[in-house]
Amino acid sequence: MPLWIFGYGSLLWHPGFEPAERIRARLAGYHRSFCMLSIHHRGTVDKPGLVLALDHVAGGSCEGLALGVKEGEEDAVLAYLRKRELISSAYIEETVILDLADGRSVEAVAYVIDPKHEQYCQFVLEEQAQRIAGAVGGRGPNPEYLFNTADHLAELGIHDPDLTWLCGRVRELTA
Secondary structure (H helix, E strand, C coil): CCCEEEECCHHHCCCCCCCCEEEEEEEEEEEEEEEEEECCCCCCCCCCEEEEEEEEEEEEEEEEEEEECCCCCHHHHHHHHHHHHCCCCCEEEEEEEEEECCCCEEEEEEEEECCCCCCECCCCHHHHHHHHHHCEECCEEHHHHHHHHHHHHHHCCCCCHHHHHHHHHHHHHHC
16 A cells, blocks of 8 residues: 655645655645644744644645655655654644545545644734744745745645735735
């Protein structure tokens, strides 16, 4: 059985590996949300940014990409993703079921937020915009993360009204 990875944020535009297959996918029971304080990649301990995470929501769903891993590269891809995504224990690696755009259902690895972790947060959109606008981490400015993710979702035809609003507001704040 092939290994699939669910991309819903930076994995859309920077998976860190060359997928054998990319296909639009839907994950039930979760919502894409800026609910994780970023103290490594897009912010610092002193000035945390925000990154996207999958937050469990009854009746929710998240559209993204299923990324198929090339045969023989499974161990290397998982090791790379674990080093990248599990830099703190805010994300939990889970096996989920994805509904693919072509009608298939597959098991996939997804990185979801631990709502009990200290980096878990829930802010109104204006507070999210303020934090994103001013944060920079080891992988660069937080606005770059927002804009890249929003652009790639748009290319896939995935509309996320919160990200659309955030892009406009962060552009105003950083102009």
